[in-house]
Each structure stands twice: as structure tokens, then as C-alpha cells.
Amino acid sequence: MTTFPAPVFAALGHQESWSQIAAIVHALRAPTHPPLTEAELREIVPWIPPRTVSRLTVAAAPGGRPVHGIYIDTFITPDELARRPTRRVLDKVRDGIKAAEREGARVATLGGFTSILLEAMVREPEGGMALTTGNSLTAALIVRGVERAAHLLGRNLEAETLLIIGATGDVG
């Protein structure tokens, strides 16, 4: 019987183009079946509810403790990406989070356009799972980088004036 470890984390995302979606579907479709046209994909893919597409194991360093995770595709389509966020798109992100909860993940990172749920300050779904967009980690790494640069140059940060370019953006 196949056993698979419960995932610690879930990464939520989506594909940027119909050609990427076609590549995934064609990889899953038996070679005996003719490939679907883009028109056919457009009929089917928007209806697929968010779900685990692959399972992955990562380690912070060679020989480090392996951490199990899942990639959940929300199946937000490129056409939906091109428009303003709609209730349907937000529902897909929420359903993706529910899929992560069903799998038992403790933390989910909202990648690409799915981060709109947190950035738009839309109320988070019920449940105890931690959500991150990756922006906090990016900001923390930038701060560390500045601290390290100052240290290497022998300058005291407390005596410096700092200019933040892009401070009004979500990472800033």
C-alpha cells in the first residue's frame, strides 16, 4: 500500500500561460489520446477545482532534515489573471487553502496571483493554518542584506540615513 508523508507546507500557485497548462495536461493524458487543442483546454480547465498536483521533499541544506510539501494548483486561468480579481478567483484561492488543510499542511504560501487574498486584506478563511505570501521573507532577507553590507563596510547603521526605493509597494 502506498504511503505518503503528511505535508508540512503547501505552495499554492497557478500557470501563467495556456501553453504551460497544455504541457501539464498533455503530460497527464495518456499517449494514446490525441492532445487537446487550446480551445478544448479552455472549456475544461476553468472548471477544475484547486488540487494537489505534485508532492515534493526539500531540505534546507545537503544532508539536512527533509521537509515534505505539496504543490496545489488553483487553476486560476491566464484569462482570469488578465482581468481584475473576481469573486471566482478569490474563491479558487480559498478552495486551494481548503485543499491544503485537507492534506494536513501546517503552513501555506500563496504564490503568484494567489497572494491577492492576503494583499487585498480579504478575510482569511476559518482554520488554524498559517498563510504567507513570501513577502515577509523577502523583506527580512533585504534587512539582513543591508545589515551585512553595513558590517562589511564598517559603517554603523544607527548613524546612517536609509533610502527605501519602492517603500509603498507590498514588500516595501
Place this chain on the structure above:
Amino acid sequence: MADACTDSWQMSALQRGVFADILSQAITGELIGMANYAAMVRLYRDPENQQDVLTRATTELGHSERFSQAARELGVNPIVNLEAPYWLRIRTSFLRHADANDVIACLVIQEVMLESFAFSMYHAVADVADDRLATVFRSVGDEEEGHGDHAIEELRIALAADRDGLERKIETLHDDVMTTLAEMLAAKDSVEHCGLCHGECVKGSLQHVGLDRASLRGLALNRYLRTLDRIGVRGERSLAWVARLPA
């Protein structure tokens, strides 16, 4: 989907014809459901479960009668054909598993696959039909949803006992039954005539009542995948199955 037919008196002959063909599918599907549940009586040893599936068979018969009554009120004559090619194929698959005393396979076909198809189609029709017809489709759709919970629980238990075994079984059933259901709403038919439409295939006329083939198929697919999720089937597996469905 647009242009709902909210008043049966203002409906054109073309629109009545579309609803007649939809009712033909609904009545035939319910009678197939009735026969399927009736065939399950012999799969159970205990009277409680026997009575349960018999009750469901009666409910399905009741649904077909309500659809027939709705057809009479609409002034159309639906075609009832249990030998219609797609439905016959599904019925034959079901009976093969019933004859093998495979309760789980029967539950998957009837409660997961056929229920997904019926629930989504009935609610889509209810959204565009006139008040009287909408009420019939919506109430039958809600009842279809209600009686599936017990089966889902049974399938969850079966999955917990043998994940690989149940997922393999559902995959086999998917390739057989779900492929047939998908063909019913596919752009191209694998049979010459479905045996239920009065003239040309209704799929080309659905837009006259505010429906469209692709959305009906998408809604059924969505419902089916969500039901598999509730059972606990791995998302990557069910995704691979639907990727193989005919376009």
C-alpha cells in the same frame, strides 16, 4: 449562460423542444437510477440496507414521475428510452459490477458519477427555466444531493482501509462510466444518435434556453472532482483521470 426562459407561456416552440429533450434525458436517467438501486437490494444481507436502497429506488421513480408531470404541463412529449446508447452503456457497466456483488463499485457509479451529472445538470436547468419547471429541477437536484452523504461516508471508510485499492477501482470505473458521461456532453458524439433527442442533437440548441454544452460539462466535472475530494482521493490522481476524458 443567459436568456433564461422565465415564463412558459412566452416560450417559443424551439425552446419547448429543447426542454423536451432535456426532460427526456432527466426521466431516462432517473429510471436508470431506479433500476440501479433496485439491483443493489440483493447486494446487501441486512434488511436495513436493503430497505435503504429500495427507498432510493422509489425516490428515483418519484423523480422521473415529477419530470414527466412537468413535461405534460409544458405540453411536450419526452422520449423515454432505457436502451438509449449512452444510458445502456452505463446500465450495462453497472449491472456487471452488481453481478459481481461489488457494492463499492455500484456506489461509485450511482452516487459519485451519476449524482454529479444529475445534480449539476438539474441546477443549471433550474437557473434558466420558468418558475414551475425550475422548481421541479431544483427540488429534485437538492434531493439527489441529500442522499449521497451516507455513500460518501462508506467510500471514505473504504479508502481508509485500502487507499490504493479504492483509487485503482475508481480509476477503472472512471475510464468506463465517466468517459461515457463526458461523451454525452462532448462536442463530438461517439454514437450516431443519443436515442433521446426528438430531432438533431439538443447540444447544438442549448443556447436557445440560456444553456451551453461546455458549461454543463464543466459543472458536472467540477462536482465530480469535488466529490472525489470529499472521499479523500488524491488530487493528483483524479486530475490525471479527468485529463484523459474525451474532449
